Each structure stands twice: as structure tokens, then as C-alpha cells.
Amino acid sequence: MTSGDQARELQRIIDGQLVTTLFQPIVDCQRRIVVGYEVLTRGPSDSPLHAAPALFQAGEQCGQVEALERVCLHQAGRTCLRNGMNQPVFVNVSPGLLLPENLSEQRLEDLLTAHGIRPTEVVIELSERYPVVDADALKTSLLSLKKRGFQIAIDDLGSGYSGLKLWHEIQPDYVKVDRHFISDIHKDLVKKEFVRSVVNLCERLGCKLIAEGVETEAELSLLRSMGINLIQGFLVGRPNPFPAAVLDAIGPAFERPRHERVINAGLLSQPIEPLSPNNTLGDAWRRLQTEPSIFALPVVDTGRPVGLLHKWRVMEVFSSTYGRALNEKKSVTTLMAHDALVVGRDESLEAVSQSLLEDDLYYLKQHFVVTENDLYLGLGSTRTLLKMMTRQRVDRARHANPLSQLPGNVMIQQESEWRLQHARPFSCVYFDINHFKPFNDVLGYSLGDELILSLAQHLTDAFCAPTDWVGHIGGDDFVVFSCSQHVVEICREVQARFEAEARSRYPANIRDARKVTAVDRDGALKEFPLISLSAGIVHVDNESELSISGLASISTEAKGKAKLKADRLHVTRLNQSGISENLAFANKLAGSA
Missing domain, CATH: 3.30.70.270 (Reverse transcriptase/Diguanylate cyclase domain)
Structure with missing residues (x-):
């Protein structure tokens, strides 16, 4: 196909909106459920630009990437509506489309949600394969979209340009490891160590990791042993015109016997009633006076933890001259610690301990917040953690x-x-x-x-x-x-x-x-x-x-x-x-x- 033929064929596809949307499942192996679908695009079946790589390469060569993506997003929305989608959808968007000169944030939101899909049900995948021309403008757009309710994923991590820098700057909700590092990972030490380092970063930065391109049971077994439960690939579902997954491929749920059951952060959690940002320091002081066994109160906004109010901090301020009179009507956010350690319910005791040690070089935090699906679950204490870890190690050593x-x-x-x-x-x-x-x-x-x-x-x-x-x-x-x-x-x-x-x-x-x-x-x-x-x-x-x-x-x-x-x-x-x-x-x- 000559360049002229390619340009004409691409224009025909764009003008006629002749693209097809396919769905590939993203599966949580631990819970054996589908957590979302990535929407993928194909050209007409009788076209030289049928395959996605050929279609989007033509878009790049002809300077039509943004126009092509608009058509793809529009068709994806219509297909989701037709299939009655009620799960999050992951959509690929190039960095160029997110720049204000190409598409304003409002127009992008309208395009993504035109068919009844709420912003909270959309995960914008930003591929690392494309160069970022204006990093500051891109960062501004992404942070604005996050405020509107969209979630962000860095796609194809390890394949190209600026994934780690973007990761640091925009704090994505998901990171997807490129399939190159997943293929035959059980046979390649370098791939194992790369993915292991990404797992550690995700745990520290609080984002979810998705392994792309999982095709064999051996790959899945190794990934699960590394703590990776979100997977995407032919093993659990090929791209289909309708949402579908092959959950049998990951086998039935496997519960460890009682003597081997993993003790996790959830078992350390105490369901202490949290404060909200609307509570005053006076409210907190009265709680602490009537409940002397509590030494910290979590502060939660719409279910999500935002900080931790320590008893010693309130007592220190209220015991000073006029301290109570001057501060009791102020919001608890004025004295709360914004750097509270937050851990997921399923994190192991070892992972929580490591997070505590790495969190601050000079001060060991005495409490940490436990969450489930990013929502507040309870409060854990370092003292309880150390006692349980000691007991666990003694039991292991005995046998x-x-x-x-x-x-x-x-x-x-x-x-x-x-x-x-x-x-x-x-x-x-x-x-x-x-x-x-x-x-x-x-x-x-x-x-x-x-x-x-x-x-x-x-x-x-x-x-x-x-x-x-x-x-x-x-x-x-x-x-x-x-x-x-x-x-x-x-x-x-x-x-x-x-x-x-x-x-x-x-x-x-x-x-x-x-x-x-x-x-x-x-x-x-x-x-x-x-x-x-x-x-x-x-x-x-x-x-x-x-x-x-x-x-x-x-x-x-x-x-x-x-x-x-x-x-x-x-x-x-x-x-x-x-x-x-x-x-x-x-x-x-x-x-x-």
C-alpha cells in the first residue's frame, strides 16, 4: 500500500467511523472476578488497516492520531452502552489528545461519557510508547481529569519513554507492565527482578499493578507468587466483540489450611470510629477523654482516609495557656498528621513492617490506617504488629x-x-x-x-x-x-x-x-x-x-x-x-x- 493509498483508506475509516470495539477482561485471580475490561479497536475486516498496529501506525504517519482516537472513543462508548456495561472500562488515550490545544478537559469528558458512562467507571490508559512533548501540560490535564473522577493508568510500563517520571508526578491508580516482561517470566531472572521492583514500588506508592500478556499457567503461577493478582491476557480472555472472561483458566479459589493461613494487616485492624474533616478539635478531645485506650483517631472523608490525629498532639495544644479556648472550634485537619501510613487489608505482616521501617528514618510510627479497596477499614498499632510477628516466628521455628x-x-x-x-x-x-x-x-x-x-x-x-x-x-x-x-x-x-x-x-x-x-x-x-x-x-x-x-x-x-x-x-x-x-x-x- 502506497502512502497515498494509506492516507485515503485511513480517511475513509475516520469519516465513516468504520472501527470496531473489542473487549478484553482484566481479572482478579485472588477473588476470581472480572474487575474491568480494556476496550480495543480494530479497523474494517476487509481493510489493510484492520489490525490495531497497522491502523494506529497509519494514524501517526498521516498526522491523524487524535482524529482516529476520537472516532475510537465514540465507538467504544456506543458499544459499551449496547452491551450494558456495568464495570470499569480501560481506554487508551495518547498524550497528544490530552493536551489543551487538541481537546479541552471538558470536551474529553463529554467524549468519554457521552453514552452514559460515569467518569468513575473510566480508566484512562496513557501508553508509555508515545513521546510526551509537553510534560507540564500533560500533568495538569491528568490531574484535572482525576479530580473529575477519572482514574489513570500508565500502560506498557518498561516499553518506552517516561513511565517512571509520569508515575512519580501523577500518582496513577494503575500501572500495567508491558507484556515483554511477562512473557516467559518464569524462565528469565532479569524479568523477574524488574517486575519484583515494580511490585515493591506499587506497594509503597499505593497503586494497583496489572500484568499484561499472561498466556500460560506457568507465567500466572509465578506472578501470583510475587503477589500480583490483577492480570490481562489470552489465558483469561482474548479480545471479543462482547464482554467475556475464562475464569476456569485460573482454577478454583485456593484457601490455605488453617496452620498456614497468611496473617495479614486486616487481622491487626481495630474498627475505631473515625472523625470527619468537619469535626472540631473539641469533638476529638471529648472522644479521647471518654475513651482513654485510644491514642490516635483516623480522619476520613467520604470513606477515604486523609490523616491521623494523635492524642499527644491534641493534649499538647490543649494543655497550653488558652490552648483549648483558642483551638477547640478548629477543624481536626489543623492538627492531624497528613503523612499517616496507609496499608491494604491483604498486606502481609512483613510488608507492613517493611513499610513502617522505610517510611521515616528517624521516627517509627505507632499507628497505621488499614483500608479495603482504598476505603477505611480500621486502625492498626505497631505494638500489636510486633507481638504478632514475634509469635508467628516462634511458631514457625518450633516446627x-x-x-x-x-x-x-x-x-x-x-x-x-x-x-x-x-x-x-x-x-x-x-x-x-x-x-x-x-x-x-x-x-x-x-x-x-x-x-x-x-x-x-x-x-x-x-x-x-x-x-x-x-x-x-x-x-x-x-x-x-x-x-x-x-x-x-x-x-x-x-x-x-x-x-x-x-x-x-x-x-x-x-x-x-x-x-x-x-x-x-x-x-x-x-x-x-x-x-x-x-x-x-x-x-x-x-x-x-x-x-x-x-x-x-x-x-x-x-x-x-x-x-x-x-x-x-x-x-x-x-x-x-x-x-x-x-x-x-x-x-x-x-x-x-
């Missing part, structure tokens, strides 16, 4: 393996019981290091301990999904529980990585000989193969009537069979028809014990 600090036998038994009681298929994997004793005897116990710690790290890195659990039975024996459909592939990957690392620890002469001479259990010198790793896998379906001891026995049997195989991996499948034979074997073992 943890002293070397690896992974859950030990008591917690393994509790996890086994919980898994067997819940009607959901899972896999139990028994890992055992082969020929570990000769390695220990020849190279020393210190290197032996390092090798065990190395295996613990490989297992926790590989089995990192919310449905995964890793325990340390003792010595060189580990157990893993997982609901992944790819558990065999993950086990083979762990075997390959661990064995490569283990063999690199031998001296060169032993590696070259591929064997080591050591004393066997009978006291005789013998040649042994180098270190390897066996994995006995037991697949348990939701119909298997199995006891804890039965599962332990069958897993031990599977591990024994794995040791005899060339690939050191054996799979046992338990189901309604085959369970009796395995239970008979388990009962036989139990009877001979």
Missing part, C-alpha cells in the same frame, strides 16, 4: 527444620491432612538425594549441608504457585504438594538444575571419573555414582479415600521405584478403581511395622 527452616514433620502431617480432606486433586512428590552419604564422607559435612540448602532453594524456586507447598522431612528427604498440571515437567527441571550444581561441587578428578570411592554402610571401600535426585510422584484425585499414613507409605513406595529407574522419576496415579491395590500395600507396610 521448622533447623537447617533449611522449611516446615518440618508436624506441619507436613497437618498439610497432608488438609489436602486429603478437601476434594481437590493434588500431587505429592517425595524427593530424595541419591548417594548423598559418599558425598558427605568424602567432601565433608559442611558441603553436605550446603547441598541440602541448595536443594531446598531449588524446590522453593520451582514450586512457587499459591497452591504449592514445600516441606523438609529431614536429612536429604523433602516433600512437595502441588496442584499444578505440569508437576512432572517441574520435577524434571529441578532434577536437571540440582544435579548440574551438585556435580560441579566435586573435584575435577572425581567429575571426570564420574564416580567416587567411599566407605559403605558395612565399612568396606566401594565405588559410588555421583549425586543424583529421585522424585516419587503420587497423583491423588478427589475421589481417593486415603489416610495420612496411607499417603506416606505410597509416596515412599513411589520414591523407591524412582530410585530404580534410569530417569529417577516414578509416577503413581491414585483413583477410585486403583486405590485398593495401593491401600493394600500401605496396610501391609503398616502391619509389618
